[in-house]
Amino acid sequence: MGFKQENYYNSEERIWYGKPERTYFSKDQSIGEIIFREMKRHPKLIAQISDTENTILTRQELLLNSMRVASFMRKMGMVQTDIVGIIARNTTHMFAVAYGCFFNGIAFHSLNINYDESTIKKLYDITKPRVIFCDGDDYEKVKAATAHQNVIIVTMRNHHKDSISIDEVLATTVEDDFKPARLEQGINQTLAILCSSGTTGTPKAVTINNSHKIFSYCPLTIDDVQYTPSSLDWVTGLLTTVTSGVYSTLRVITDNLFDPARMLRMIEKYKITWLLQPPPHLAMIANCKEFDEAKLQSIRCYMYGGSRTSIEAQNSIRSRLQTDCMTMVYGMTEVGIMAAINQNFDKKPNSAGRVVDGMKIKILNEENETLGPNEVGEICVNNGQHWSGYYGNPEESMKIKDSEGWFHSGDLGYMDDDGYLYIIERKKDMLKYHNIMYYPTEIEQIISQMPDVAEVCVFGIWNQFNGDEAAAAVVKKPGSQIQAQDVVDFVQSHTDVIYKQLNGGAIIMDELVHSANGKTNRVGTKAYFLDIKDRN
Numbered sequence: 434m435g436f437k438q439e440n441y442y443n444s445e446e447r448i449w450y451g452k453p454e455r456t457y458f459s460k461d462q463s464i465g466e467i468i469f470r471e472m473k474r475h476p477k478l479i480a481q482i483s484d485t486e487n488t489i490l491t492r493q494e495l496l497l498n499s500m501r502v503a504s505f506m507r508k509m510g511m512v513q514t515d516i517v518g519i520i521a522r523n524t525t526h527m528f529a530v531a532y533g534c535f536f537n538g539i540a541f542h543s544l545n546i547n548y549d550e551s552t553i554k555k556l557y558d559i560t561k562p563r564v565i566f567c568d569g570d571d572y573e574k575v576k577a578a579t580a581h582q583n584v585i586i587v588t589m590r591n592h593h594k595d596s597i598s599i600d601e602v603l604a605t606t607v608e609d610d611f612k613p614a615r616l617e618q619g620i621n622q623t624l625a626i627l628c629s630s631g632t633t634g635t636p637k638a639v640t641i642n643n644s645h646k647i648f649s650y651c652p653l654t655i656d657d658v659q660y661t662p663s664s665l666d667w668v669t670g671l672l673t674t675v676t677s678g679v680y681s682t683l684r685v686i687t688d689n690l691f692d693p694a695r696m697l698r699m700i701e702k703y704k705i706t707w708l709l710q711p712p713p714h715l716a717m718i719a720n721c722k723e724f725d726e727a728k729l730q731s732i733r734c735y736m737y738g739g740s741r742t743s744i745e746a747q748n749s750i751r752s753r754l755q756t757d758c759m760t761m762v763y764g765m766t767e768v769g770i771m772a773a774i775n776q777n778f779d780k781k782p783n784s785a786g787r788v789v790d791g792m793k794i795k796i797l798n799e800e801n802e803t804l805g806p807n808e809v810g811e812i813c814v815n816n817g818q819h820w821s822g823y824y825g826n827p828e829e830s831m832k833i834k835d836s837e838g839w840f841h842s843g844d845l846g847y848m849d850d851d852g853y854l855y856i857i858e859r860k861k862d863m864l865k866y867h868n869i870m871y872y873p874t875e876i877e878q879i880i881s882q883m884p885d886v887a888e889v890c891v892f893g894i895w896n897q898f899n900g901d902e903a904a905a906a907v908v909k910k911p912g913s914q915i916q917a918q919d920v921v922d923f924v925q926s927h928t929d930v931i932y933k934q935l936n937g938g939a940i941i942m943d944e945l946v947h948s949a950n951g952k953t954n955r956v957g958t959k960a961y962f963l964d965i966k967d968r969n
Contacts, residue, residue, distance in 0.1 A: 440452070440787045440788050440852045441852075442806075442848075442852055444805070446795075446803070447795060447796075447803035447804060447805050448793050448794070448795045448803070449787075449788050449793065449794045449795070449848055449852055450788060450792075450793050451787070451788040451789050451790045451791055451792045451793070452790050453790065453791065454646065454649055454790040454791030455649070455790070456645045456649055458645060460620065460645065461619065461620065463535070463538065463613065463615070463616045463620065463622075463643050464535055464624055464643050464645075464647070464648075464675055464678075464679070465532070465534075465535030465536045465537070465538065465613045465614070466613045466615075467678075467679055468532060468535060468675070468678035468679055469496070469536060469612075469613045471678065471679060471680075471681055472492045472493075472495065472496040472499075472678065472681075473496065474681070475492050475655065475681045476491065476492055476493035476496070477491060477492070477493065478491065478492050478655060478681055478683070479491055479492075479683050480492040480494070480495040480677070480681075480683065480684065481495060481525075481528065481677075481683070481684050481685075481686060482683065482684075482685050482686070482703065483523075483524070483525050483685075483686050483687070483688070484685055484686070484687050484695075484699055484702075484703075485686075485687045485688050485689050486524060486525050486688065488525045490525070492681065495528065495529060495532070496532075497607070498526060498529035498603055499528075499529045499532035499533045499536060500533070500536065500607045500611050501529070501533075501602065501603050501604070501605045501607055502529050502530050502532075502533030502534075502602055502603070502605075503532075503533040503534075503536040503537045503611075503613075504605045504606065504607050504608065504611065505533075505602045505605040506533065506534075506537055506539065506564070507537065508605065509563065509564065509585070511537065511539060511563055511564075512539075513537070513538040513539055513614065513616070513617050513618075513622070515539055515562075515563045516539070516540055516541070516542050516560045516561065516562045516563065516626070517530070517534050517539055517540070517541040517542070517562055517563070517564055517565075517566070518541070518542055518543075518544070518557060518560070518562030518564065518565035518566065518567075518584070519531075519541050519542070519543040519544070519565070519566050519567075519665055519666070520543070520544045520545070520546055520548070520553065520565065520566075520567045520568075520571060520575060520666075521546065521566055521567050521568050521571075521589050521664070521665075522546060522568055522589075522664060522688035523664050523665075523670075523686040523687060523688050524568070524589050524590055524686075524688050525686075526589060526599045526603065527566075527589060527664075527665065527686075528674055528684075528686075529603070530566050530589075530599075531665060531674050532674075532678060534625075535613070535624070535678075536613040536614065537613075537614050538613075538614040538615070538616045538617065538622060540622075540623040540624060540625055540626055540640070541625055541626065541665070542556070542557070542560045542562060542625075542626040542638060542824070543625065543626070543627060543628075543664070543665040543666040543670075543671075544556055544557075544628060544666055545628065545664070545666045545667075545949035545950075546568065546571055546664070546949075547949050548949070549574075550574050550577050550578045551578075552635060552636070553574065553575060553578035553579070554578040554579070555635055556628070556635075556636065556638060557578060557579055557582070557584075558582075559638050559824055559825040559826070560626060560638055560824055560825070561582060562579075562584060563584070563585065564584065564585040564586075564587060565579065565584055565585070565586050565587070566587045566588075566589060566599070567586060567587075567588060567589065568588065568589050568590055568591060569588040569589070569590060569591030569592045569593045569596065570591050572586060572588055572593040572595075572596055573593075576595075585597065587599055587601075587602055616643060619643075620642060620643040620644055620645070621642055621643070621819040621821070622642060622643055623640045623641065623642055623643075623821050623824075624641050624642055624643045624647075625640075625641045625665075625671055626638050626639065626640055626641070626824050627639045627641060627666060627667065627668055627671065627766055628666055628667075628766075629766060629767075629823075637823040637826060637829060638823055638824035638825065638826070639766045639767055639823060639824075640820065640821040640822060640823070640824055641668070641671065641766075641769045642769070642818065642819060642820065642821065644769065644818050644819075646769060646770050646791060646816065646818065647671070647672060647675055647769055647770050648672070648675050648676045648679050648680075649790070649791075650770060650771060650774070650789055650790065651672070651676045651680070653676055653677075653680035653682050653707065654680060654682070655680070655681045655682065656706070657680070657682040657683070657706045657707050657733075658682065658683045658684075658685060658703050658704055658705045658706050658707065658731070659673055659676070659677050659682050659683070659684045659685070659705070659706075659707045659709075660673075660684070660685045660686075660696075660699065660700075660703075660705050660707070660708055660709075661673045661708070661709040661710060662687065662691045662696075662710060662714065662951070663709070663710075663711075663950060663951070666949065666950075667766075667949075667950040668764070668766045668769065668770070669709050669710075669711075669739075669950070672709070672770070673709060682707070683703075685699060685703050685705060687699075691714055691717070691951070693714070693717040693718040693721040693723070693724075694721055694722075694723045696714075696718065697718065697721070697723050697724065697727040697729075698723075700727065700728070700729055700731060700732065701727070701728040701729075701731075704731040705731055705732065706731055706732060706733045706734065707732075707733070707734045707736075708732060708734070708735045708736065708737075709736045709737070710736075710737055710951070711737065711738075711739045711950060711951030711952055712737050712738070712739065712742030712746075712952075713742070713888065713945070713947060713951050713952070713953055714737075714951055715737050715742050715746055715747070715750065716742055716743065716746045716887060716888055717887075718750065719745075719746040719749040719750055720746070720887045720910055720911070722911065724749070724753075727753065729750075729753050729754055729755070730755045732754055732755070732758060733755075733756060733758050734758050734760065735750070735754065735758050735759045735760065736760045736761075736762055737759070737760075737761060737762070738761055738762035738763055738764065738771065738785070739950065739951070739952050743881045744782055744783070745881070747759065747778070747782070751778070757778070757779075759778060760774055760775060760776060760786075761774070761775040761778070761784070761785055761786060762774050762775075762785070762786070763785035763786065763854060763856065764814075765814065765840060765842055767820065767833060767834070767840055768792075768814050768816050768840055769816065769818075769820075770789075770816075771789055772788065772789060772792050772794060772814045772816070773785045773786040773787060773788055773789060773792075773794065773854045774786040774787065774789055775787070775853070777853070781849075781851075781853045783855060784849070784853040784854060784855055785846075785853075785854045785855065785856050786853060786854060787852050787853055787854070788852070788854075791816065791817060792814060792815065792816055792817075793814070793815040793817070794812065794813065794814055794815075794848065794854065795813050795815075795839070796808060796809075796810040796811065796812060796813070796846070796847060796848060797810045797811045797813055797841075798810045798811075804847070806847070806848055806849060806850050807847055807848075807849060807850065808847055809845060809846065809847045809857060810845065810846075810847070811841060811842065811843065811844065811845060811860060812842045812844045812845070812846045812854070812856070813839040813840060813841050813842065814839070814840045814842060815837075815838050815839050815840070816838075816840075817838065820834060822834070843859055843860050843861065844856055844857075844858070844859055844860070845857045845858050845859070845860055845863070845872075857872060857874070858872040858873065858874050862874075862892075862955065864893040864900075864901035864903065865900045865901055866899055866900050866901055866902065866903070866931070866932035866936070867899060867900060867932065869932045871903075871932055871933060873890075873891035873892055873893070873903070873955070874891070875933060876891045876903050876905065876924060876928075876933055876935070877889050877890070877891045877905075879923070879924055879927045879928060879933075880905060880907065880920060880923065880924060882923075882927070883915070883919075883920070883923055884910075885909050885910050885913035885914075885915040886907055886908070886909065886910070886915070886920075887908045887909060887910045888907070888908040888945050888953070889905060889906070889907050889908070890905070890906045890945050890953050890955055890958045891903055891904065891905045891906075891935075892904060892906075892955050892956075892958065892959040892962070893937070894937035894938075894959075894962075894963070896936075896937075899936065902936035902937035903932075903933065903934065903935050903936060903937055904935060904936075904937030904938050904939065904959075904962060905920055905924075905935055905938075905939040905940075906939070906940055906942050906945060906958050906959075906961070906962050907920050907939060907940070907941055907942065908941075908942055908943065908944060908945055909941055915941065916941070917938070917939040917940055917941055918939075920935065920939040920941075921934075921935045921938065921939050938966070940962055940965055940966075942958075942961070945958050946958040946960075946961055
């Protein structure tokens with residue numbers, strides 16, 4: 434599956450442009466209207482298979498369920514300014530809830546199931562949902578977090594005695610002339626509210642609008658079989674939900690924690706063609722014992738992004754694919770879709786790729802001056818569309834998006850002479866040892882060369898005399914006998930500068946701490962490291 438990329442660089446403006454975007458749908462159509470029409474066009478196609486719940490839904494069945502959910506909300510008297518809450522796994526009827534919201538022009542605010550009661554309360558105090566769809570396992574937590582609000586709670590499974598079950602919702606009568614609602618604010622109206630990564634504190638409520646950009650970069654067909662482990666609280670989960678509806682694909686879902694062995698079995702069983710996952714999952718697949726015997730011939734698009742992964746893991750998976758279809762992507766939740774795609778791994782293996790259609794990228798220094806090729810600064814992205822900001826937080830919205838429409842990513846990087854983007858590090862991850870600046874990834878790249886290392890996370894430990902002393906948490910490969918001191922010694926032998934030594938030490942972990950979307954959480958891993966050190 435190819436993305437044709439044609440970029441150009443304006444040397445006077447020092448801005449890199451993707452080619453003008455194209456759309457095959459009327460621009461005034463909402464995503465809900467498009468999906469409604471496409472579902473009616475292909476009623477007999479299988480829309481969804483749950484590998485964990487052993488359920489199958491045709492597009493006709495999924496459409497009817499979605500209309501029932503939409504009708505339930507209409508009978509509640511909900512209007513387009515209302516919000517629906519979602520905090521649930523990828524279970525059988527979850528996507529009828531999403532499509533029901535799309536049909537009504539009502540945005541949902543989706544949170545991750547791992548959020549604690551305090552975080553749920555803070556976020557839902559902002560958006561104040563009228564109804565929340567959650568798993569029965571999380572009912573008590575959600576109920577406690579929203580006890581001060583007048584919220585109806587619907588459970589998706591393992592139903593609580595005090596909740597409404599999704600089965601009751603799906604018994605709602607649908608009017609014969611049911612139609613999706615026209616958007617009162619057009620395509621600038623909010624489609625969904627997701628969460629920022631939360632690695633720097635309480636997540637922010639990120640609005641995503643009805644722009645067709647969210648699906649225009651995914652050339653899918655009815656022959657495709659899609660899978661992503663992401664749930665609806667991440668933009669990758671939203672992207673897959675939208676594209677499977679728009680392009681009439683078959684979507685495979687699971688509601689369990691990510692299991693690389695299970696995913697490999699699913700690829701073979703369902704002939705999955707389209708994958709989207711975070712890099713840590715990619716590393717887990719490449720290092721699991723079932724990988725050598727896995728049959729991956731069906732895959733024609735393997736996308737991953739959101740954080741770094743080793744060249745070794747990427748090459749391991751590429752060597753097993755029938756076609757050169759691994760694609761690294763770069764984007765921001767706030768932008769609503771990827772901003773760069775790398776389709777030239779062999780020549781640019783460490784690059785996040787070139788600018789996608791309809792996007793612009795520039796690099797800024799500390800004085801907010803634009804930089805040219807090969808100059809490192811903050812990556813800024815312009816998608817040329819309206820953004821409603823962080824819901825209920827105009828101050829933070831103005832910090833990330835300036836008056837000229839540029840999103841300030843907080844990522845440091847540069848564009849090379851061929852217009853390929855390279856990510857160096859998050860600005861906030863920059864460390865100083867004796868006032869010498871360095872980045873954790875520089876040391877992670879050294880440690881990743883060790884044959885026994887599966888994953889690594891490096892961070893700074895504050896020392897009142899030295900500043901940030903580098904420390905590492907390492908996950909070893911199965912069967913390895915590697916010790917923490919081996920990691921420290923390896924780094925010492927592979928760099929001759931003191932500030933890049935593991936002056937803060939190292940530990941071996943069974944698993945790194947990850948954010949809810951699968952990204953390595955540097956803050957959380959560091960907290961675990963400090964806790965272990967304190968106890969020892």
